[in-house]
Amino acid sequence: MSPAMAVDLYFEDVPVGAELVTASHTLGDDDVHAFARLTRDHHPLHTDPDYCRGTPFGRIIAHGLHGLALMEGLKTELRLYENTSIASLGWDRVRFRAPVFPGDTLRVRVRFESKRETRDGARGIVLERLWLLNQRDETVIEAEHSALLKKRGGA
Template sequence: MSLYFEDVEVGARFTTASHVITEADIADFCRLTRDHHPLHTDEAYAKRAGFDGIIAHGLYGLALMEGLKTELKLYEDSSIASLGWNHVRFVHPMGAGDEMHVEMEFTAKRESRTRPAGVITETVWLLFPDRSPAISAEHVSLIQKRD
């Protein structure tokens, strides 16, 4: 399924598959971003800071949100660009072994002012299995109109 601007219905909701965060995920994100802060690499340090163990980067969670959404293939043939993330809140830490999924809702849409396309806004949550949030955010995208 690929949604074009005309297909987007404000209020429509989608839920992704889940992903279990691993220590390797956290280590890979450290390596890719060069962010080796001890909260993400040193269990004793993280425990002294009040966590159960090392925690995932908040930005890893944000990237995971986009990856899980991409697996839905909502914009497989229609995506032009991400215009940005707004109101990002890291609500609860995530660690190795945590199972996460995304729920998203279309909250707005409008015609692009600069090209024959549409701007869509989604509210997006990265959730634990009990639906409590780890991250909440708003994502704005530019997508194609149908020919």
């Protein structure tokens, strides 16, 4: 499925099994420090190059939650549910598979895993499987996300 065909999907439009890939984003040192300031998480793994030289990573790594937030942001740029999203119902099965370093160029692969109507039938829930990939096509984070969507003609 092309990203252009996937703008503003209603529940009925979501093609189970289809995959999309987002544009890429190169993570900068300033991004990691801004996330640390925003979240108040100043652990030295994310902020202190001298400390990091003594770790298995050898240098600063991005926060895992920064990568997860970036997954949502890159996916949002696809405009899948620009006017049809009701709510995010949550993230599940989040796994941090490899570190994300400043300088990494990241993109997200999204697959529509399944969908089901809500109990009242007025809305639908879509389960997405997502992978955050670096410039070497390595999975650095994988997760599942549930989205509550409008149905055509629904309230």
